[in-house]
Amino acid sequence: MDLLTFTYSLKDIPLAIAIVDLDLYVKDYSISWYKKFGITRKERQENTNIKSIASIPEDVYHLILSIINGENSLIENFECKNDQRAWFNWKISATKDEDNRITGAVVIADDITEKKKKEELLIQAQSVAKIGSWELNLTTNQIYWSDETKVIHEVGLDYIPNLDEGINFYKKGIHRETITNAINNAINEGISWEKELQITTAKGNDIWIRAKGKPEIINNKCVRVFGTFQNIDKYKKQQIAFEKTSDRLKVATETAKIGIWEYDVKNDNLIWDDNMYEMYNINLKEKNTKGILTAWKERLCNNGIQNDIKDLSTTLDVLNMFNTVFKISPTGDEIRYIKSKFTTIEDGFGNITRLVGTNWDITQLKVSQLKLSKNEKSFKGVFQNSSIGMALVSLENTWIDVNDSICESFGYSKDDLLNKNFQDITHPKDLTKGFDRLELLKKGEIDNYQIDKRYIDKDGAIVYAILTVTAIRNFKGEVSHLLTQISDITSRINAENKTKKLNTVTKNQNKSLLNFAHIVSHNLRSHSSNLSMLTKFLLDENNEDEIQDLKRMLKDATESLNDTVYHLNDVVQISTNTEDKLKSVNFNNAIKAVQHNISALIREKNANCIIEVPTDKKVQVVPAYLDSILLNLFTNSIKYSSPNRKLEISIKVKDINKTSIQLEFKDNGQGIDLVRHGKKLFGMYKTFHTHKDARGIGLFITKNQIEAMGGSISLTSEVNKGTTFNLIFKKGL
Amino acid sequence: MNKIERACVIDDDPICVFGIKKILKKVGFCNEIIVFKNGFEAINGLKDLLKQNKPLPQIIFLDLNMPIMDGWDFLEDFIKIPNANRTYVAIYIISSSLDPRDLEKVKEYSSVTNYLIKPITSEKIDTVIGEYLN
Numbered sequence: 001m002d003l004l005t006f007t008y009s010l011k012d013i014p015l016a017i018a019i020v021d022l023d024l025y026v027k028d029y030s031i032s033w034y035k036k037f038g039i040t041r042k043e044r045q046e047n048t049n050i051k052s053i054a055s056i057p058e059d060v061y062h063l064i065l066s067i068i069n070g071e072n073s074l075i076e077n078f079e080c081k082n083d084q085r086a087w088f089n090w091k092i093s094a095t096k097d098e099d100n101r102i103t104g105a106v107v108i109a110d111d112i113t114e115k116k117k118k119e120e121l122l123i124q125a126q127s128v129a130k131i132g133s134w135e136l137n138l139t140t141n142q143i144y145w146s147d148e149t150k151v152i153h154e155v156g157l158d159y160i161p162n163l164d165e166g167i168n169f170y171k172k173g174i175h176r177e178t179i180t181n182a183i184n185n186a187i188n189e190g191i192s193w194e195k196e197l198q199i200t201t202a203k204g205n206d207i208w209i210r211a212k213g214k215p216e217i218i219n220n221k222c223v224r225v226f227g228t229f230q231n232i233d234k235y236k237k238q239q240i241a242f243e244k245t246s247d248r249l250k251v252a253t254e255t256a257k258i259g260i261w262e263y264d265v266k267n268d269n270l271i272w273d274d275n276m277y278e279m280y281n282i283n284l285k286e287k288n289t290k291g292i293l294t295a296w297k298e299r300l301c302n303n304g305i306q307n308d309i310k311d312l313s314t315t316l317d318v319l320n321m322f323n324t325v326f327k328i329s330p331t332g333d334e335i336r337y338i339k340s341k342f343t344t345i346e347d348g349f350g351n352i353t354r355l356v357g358t359n360w361d362i363t364q365l366k367v368s369q370l371k372l373s374k375n376e377k378s379f380k381g382v383f384q385n386s387s388i389g390m391a392l393v394s395l396e397n398t399w400i401d402v403n404d405s406i407c408e409s410f411g412y413s414k415d416d417l418l419n420k421n422f423q424d425i426t427h428p429k430d431l432t433k434g435f436d437r438l439e440l441l442k443k444g445e446i447d448n449y450q451i452d453k454r455y456i457d458k459d460g461a462i463v464y465a466i467l468t469v470t471a472i473r474n475f476k477g478e479v480s481h482l483l484t485q486i487s488d489i490t491s492r493i494n495a496e497n498k499t500k501k502l503n504t505v506t507k508n509q510n511k512s513l514l515n516f517a518h519i520v521s522h523n524l525r526s527h528s529s530n531l532s533m534l535t536k537f538l539l540d541e542n543n544e545d546e547i548q549d550l551k552r553m554l555k556d557a558t559e560s561l562n563d564t565v566y567h568l569n570d571v572v573q574i575s576t577n578t579e580d581k582l583k584s585v586n587f588n589n590a591i592k593a594v595q596h597n598i599s600a601l602i603r604e605k606n607a608n609c610i611i612e613v614p615t616d617k618k619v620q621v622v623p624a625y626l627d628s629i630l631l632n633l634f635t636n637s638i639k640y641s642s643p644n645r646k647l648e649i650s651i652k653v654k655d656i657n658k659t660s661i662q663l664e665f666k667d668n669g670q671g672i673d674l675v676r677h678g679k680k681l682f683g684m685y686k687t688f689h690t691h692k693d694a695r696g697i698g699l700f701i702t703k704n705q706i707e708a709m710g711g712s713i714s715l716t717s718e719v720n721k722g723t724t725f726n727l728i729f730k731k732g733l
Numbered sequence: 734m735n736k737i738e739r740a741c742v743i744d745d746d747p748i749c750v751f752g753i754k755k756i757l758k759k760v761g762f763c764n765e766i767i768v769f770k771n772g773f774e775a776i777n778g779l780k781d782l783l784k785q786n787k788p789l790p791q792i793i794f795l796d797l798n799m800p801i802m803d804g805w806d807f808l809e810d811f812i813k814i815p816n817a818n819r820t821y822v823a824i825y826i827i828s829s830s831l832d833p834r835d836l837e838k839v840k841e842y843s844s845v846t847n848y849l850i851k852p853i854t855s856e857k858i859d860t861v862i863g864e865y866l867n
Binding site: 518521522525526528529530532533534536537553556557676 | 746748749751752755798802806829830831832851852853854
C-alpha cells in the first residue's frame with residue numbers, strides 16, 4: 001500500500017527521478033524523467049537498463065554502479081553534460097531493504113542547463129571583455145581571484161592571492177592610495193566603488209584597469225567585498241593619447257586662430273567652436289537672435305558668394321566655393337581675409353551626413369603677400385628702368401635676368417645676352433679679377449663687394465665699369481643668387497683718357513715751348529751778342545780798312561739773324577692743333593709727287609729709288625707737313641749719301657694696326673753715330689755731318705710736324721751703312 | 734806783362750772768332766792763336782800738336798753750341814787725351830746761352846776754369862788774363 005502510494009506519488013514528483021535495481025534496470029520513474037530521457041512505458045516493461053539510455057552520460061552510470069557496490073558514499077552530487085549538451089545535477093542515493101542491504105538506487109537528474117549556460121556565457125563574456133572577478137571574504141580574510149583576474153595580473157593560474165599582495169599590485173602613489181581608501185570605505189561605510197587605476201603586473205608591465213567593488217552587508221556588518229577587474233589599458237591609453245591630441249589641437253587651433261565648424265545635414269544643425277565666434281565677432285546674443293548663418297552672412301564682404309548661399313544644404317558645387325579665400329568684415333570697418341576649407345563625411349550609403357570645415361584668418365599673411373608683391377613690383381621697376389646695368393646671376397655664373405641698361409651698355413639684345421655668361425663678355429685681362437671676393441660672397445662671408453672691371457661689348461670695344469655684387473639670400477639665410485650692378489663708366493674713362501692724353505700733349509708742348517724758348521733766346525742772343533760786339537769794335541776802330549771789315553761782318557751778322565728768325569718762324573708755324581686741318585691723302589701719290597719735285601737732285605746723284613707703296617694706302621695728314629717731311633728725308637739721304645757707293649733709297653709702307661700706318665724710309669748713306677748723337681738727333685741746330693748745307697733744322701722740324709699730326713718718328717742707323725727712319729702716321733679714311 | 738805761348742779758340746761762329754782774336758791781339762797776351770770750327774776738329778788738331786811735340790795751348794776758349802761735336806763732347810774727349818800737361822790748360826767756356834742748366838752743367842767739369850757769357854769784351858779777356866797770371 002505504502003509502496004503503491006509511493007509509486008504513485010513518484011510519478012507526480014516534479015523532478016526527473018528514477019529508481020534502479022542492482023542491475024541498473026529502471027524500476028520506476030517520474031513523468032519528468034520520462035520527459036527528459038524519453039523512456040516509454042513499453043520500454044519500462046521490457047526492463048530498460050539505465051545504461052541503454054543514450055542521453056545519460058557514462059560517468060553517471062559508473063557513479064551509480066560504484067554507489068550500489070558500496071565503493072562510494074551513499075549520496076552523491078554530480079554535474080555533467082550529456083550528449084545533447086544538456087546539464088544535469090545528478091543526485092544518487094542507495095536504497096536499502098530492512099536488512100540494510102542495498103537494493104538499488106534513487107537517481108535524481110536536476111536540469112541545470114539554463115543556469116550552466118548563463119554561467120558559461122558569463123565566463124566567456126568575462127574572458128572576451130577581459131573582465132575578471134574577485135572576492136574578499138572578511139570572515140576568513142581570504143581572497144578569491146578568477147582566472148581572468150589572474151591573467152590580467154600576469155600571474156599563474158595556480159596563484160593564491162592575499163589582501164596585501166593584491167593591493168601592492170597597484171602602482172605606488174595615487175593608484176595604491178585610491179584602492180586602499182576605496183576598500184576601507186567599502187568595509188567601513190558600505191560604499192561601492194568604480195575606479196580606473198594603474199597596476200604593475202607580476203611581469204612588471206604598467207597597465208590600466210577598471211576595478212569595481214561592492215560590499216555585502218549583513219547585520220550592519222560587511223562580510224564580503226566582491227567585484228570585477230577589467231583590463232582597460234588599450235582603451236585608456238587611447239583615451240589619454242586622444243586627450244593629449246585634442247589638447248594639442250585645441251591649443252593649435254586657438255593659437256593659429258583656426259575656427260572649426262561642423263554642420264549636421266540631417267538635423268540641419270550648425271555648430272561653431274569659440275574661435276569661429278571670435279573670428280567673426282559674433283556674440284552669444286546675436287547668435288541666439290539671428291542664428292549663426294545670418295550673422296555670418298552679414299559679415300561677408302562682397303565676394304559674390306552671398307547670393308548663392310541660401311542655407312548650408314545647398315549643392316556641393318556651391319559649397320566648393322568655401323575651399324577658397326574670401327574677405328569678411330567682422331566689425332564693419334576692418335577687412336580680414338579668411339581661408340576656408342571643408343570636407344564632407346558620408347554615411348555608408350554615400351549620403352553626406354556632415355560637413356566639417358575650418359576657417360583661418362590669413363589677413364597677416366595676405367598683407368605680407370601684398371607687401372611682398374609690391375616690393376617685388378617696385379624692385380622689378382627699379383631693375384628694368386635703372387640707368388645702371390643690373391643683372392641677377394646664379395651661383396653658377398649664368399644670368400637669371402638682365403635689365404635694359406646692361407643690354408645697352410654691351411650692345412646685345414636681351415636674348416643674346418642671356419645666352420652668354422659673365423665670363424663671355426669680360427675683358428680677357430680681367431677674367432679672374434675679384435674672384436677671391438666672389439668666392440667669399442658665395443660662401444656668405446661677405447655681403448657685397450665693388451671693383452673696377454673691363455668688359456667687351458658686341459663690337460669688341462672696351463666697356464669700363466664699376467661692378468657691385470650683392471648676395472641675395474633665401475629664407476634660410478643661404479646665398480641663393482647674386483645681384484650685380486654694372487655702372488658703365490666708359491664715357492668717363494674715355495674722357496679721362498682723353499684728358500690724360502691732352503695733358504701729355506700739353507706737357508710735351510710746354511716742354512717743347514720751354515726748349516723752344518731756350519733755343520730762341522740762345523740763337524737770337526748769339527746774333528745779338530755778335531752785333532753788340534761788332535758795333536763796339538766799330539765805334540772804337542779808327543783804321544778805315546778795319547771799319548770796312550767790321551761793316552761787312554755786321555751785314556753778315558744781321559743776315560744770319562734774319563735767317564734764324566725765318567727758321568724760328570718755320571718752327572712756330574707748326575701748329576700742334578692740327579685736328580681740323582688733317583686730310584686723308586693717298587700715300588703713294590704723295591711720295592711720288594715729292595720724288596718728282598726733286599727728280600733733278602736724284603738724277604744728279606744717280607740715286608736709285610725703290611718705292612713699294614700699295615696704291616690704296618691712305619694717311620691722315622696735313623698735306624704740306626707730309627710734303628715737308630718727305631722732302632727733308634729725301635734731301636737728307638741725298639746730302640749725307642756715301643761717296644763710296646751709289647745711293648739707294650727704299651720706301652715701304654705697312655699697316656701697324658687698325659688706326660696706324662708705318663712708313664719705312666731707308667738709305668745706304670753715311671749713317672749717324674747714334675751712341676754719340678742719339679739724344680740730340682731731333683734737336684734744333686744740331687748737325688752731325690760736316691756737309692756745307694747742314695743747318696741742323698730739318699729733323700727738328702720733321703719731328704715737330706709729324707708729332708703735330710699725331711704720329712711719331714724714330715730711326716736706326718749705323719755709320720757707313722745707312723739710316724732707316726720709321727714714321728708712324730694716322731691711317732686715312 | 735807775361736805772355737803765353739799759345740791760345741786756342743773753338744767756335745763755329747766766325748764773327749765771334751774774329752772778335753776774340755781781335756781782342757787777344759790788341760792785348761798782346763799770346764804769341765799764337767789757333768782756331769777750330771768745332772769740337773771734332775779741335776780734338777784732332779790738339780792731338781796733331783802733341784804728335785809734333787808742341788805743347789798744348791795754355792788757354793782754350795770753348796763754345797758750347799757747335800755742329801758735329803759740341804763743347805760738351807769736346808770736354809768729354811779732351812780729358813781722354815794722354816798728356817800730363819793737360820791739367821795746366823785753362824778752359825774758358827764762351828757761350829751766348831744764359832740757360833742756368835748750362836751754367837750748372839759747367840760746374841760738373843773740373844777741367845773748366847770759368848764761364849764767359851758772349852759778347853766777349855776786352856774787359857772780360859782782361860779778367861781772364863788776370864786770373865791766369867795769378
